[in-house]
Amino acid sequence: MHRRAFVDLDAIRQTALASTTSLPDCTADLRADAYGHGLIPVARTLTDAGVGGFLVSRIEDAAAIADDGIPTRVIVGDPASGPLLGPELFGLDPTHRHPAAMRLEAEIVAVKRIAAGRGVSYGYTYHTERPTTLVLVSLGYADGILRVASNRAPVLVGGTRGRITGRIAMDQFVVDIGDAQARLGDPVVVFGDEGRGEPTVLEWADAIGVAAPVITSRLGRRIERVYERPDV
Incomplete structure (x- = not known):
């Protein structure tokens, strides 16, 4: 994963x-x-x-x-x-003066087509309004993803913008992607580069009411850090 x-x-x-x-x-x-x-x-x-x-x-x-x-x-x-x-x-300043230094990515671990009116994740805080596709993503609160992001924070699944759907679980969260296509192993960008059309950590901060430095500081050790320069 x-x-x-x-x-x-x-x-x-x-x-x-x-x-x-x-x-x-x-x-x-x-x-x-x-x-x-x-x-x-x-x-x-x-x-x-x-x-x-x-x-x-x-x-x-x-x-x-x-x-x-x-x-x-x-x-x-x-x-x-x-x-x-x-x-x-690190590009965590809300003035947007500097580029973000971090791009957070996970992968799809399950894809399921479901009917309208179905409850999603713990407590069923989200119900589907029509037949739709749900994807399960390999990040959760054990990785430091704040649960306040449930039903609020944006993500990018392939070329489809969505948001976290339902409550964030320990190891996963769900995204409703409607009629878009997705496959097991496809990447999901949690936040990254605005120039690529990806959600940014500052968008997350606005969406969930938590400062951007708190969001990145909470990310856990199960998330591999990949550095641009080979000497570090």
Whole structure:
């Protein structure tokens, strides 16, 4: 079962370079595993870009950066001085100034044609209005998908825009795709690149009333992080 978060390290680097003219004086906020993007790969990328230091939540995170041999200072707690680069590094800033660094993708694990008037998922909070096709997608709240997204958050199934249908379960959620076609193993984009017609994490934030940094920070370890650069 594929559960993948594709992280564009070059987008993070370019955003850092565009954010200030003095990166050595800046501190990058890498709390919560770099907002779910991966502490060490992101720290390496930003060090190469010239960022002077990192803000982390735990002593263990500071030790992991030091153990990796990243030659920069690490701050635990509040940054001592200089500009702080935070969610905007990852395209999580609601001003839409910077590209999103993460694309979250899962796969279809079941496809079923059902009749009108059928209840969907736990508690039957969604009922089909007409004969339709439902797909079961390999992500759930055990992966950090917030249950408040049930019946609200957008997804892309093939070329079909839909939304999560019914309550999110531990390992899966359902999408009603109407009369569109789908097959087992087809990819489902939870959020990604607006330029490709995909829902974005900022759309998710608007749809469910939860800040984008919270959405990415909650993504669990069952989701494989796939990085653009082969050296990280």
